[in-house]
Amino acid sequence: MLSVAHGPTGALIASKIPNPLISIPIIIASHFIEDYIPHWDVGQGLTSKKKQKKTAFFQELFFDFPLSILIIYFLFQVGRPFDWRPWLGWFVGLLPDFIEFPYLFLGHRNPLLNGFARFHSIVHRSTPHKLWGLLPQLLVLLLVVLLK
């Protein structure tokens, strides 16, 4: 899914479960569960070569990624004293994708991460249909807003 879905999910879990030893594995699991739901993301079309890496990179860098930061800020930070837990949750929620970025955009993969990358691609299900691919992510965001 997009960072705007993974990040807020991680922030929600981290804000509800204060112990990072418990919340971090749950957040990592939530990433893979969300990726298993067919979705549209900026990487859609890269493997079929319908989209250039540069386009996906800029969509991530200038849209999805900063928007995920703004969502965390407005949902979990505005009007409250600084709390590191939602930010840790945001980071951990995105961590599996951060690990993939060097391979996706630079073609470099650390051989130690081959097993991780294989698992990530096995559970990752996407759809080229933007409407049906964005709808589950909107629902995720709605759930985060309702449960926070």
Ligand SMILES: [Zn+2]
């Ligand atoms: Zn992912």
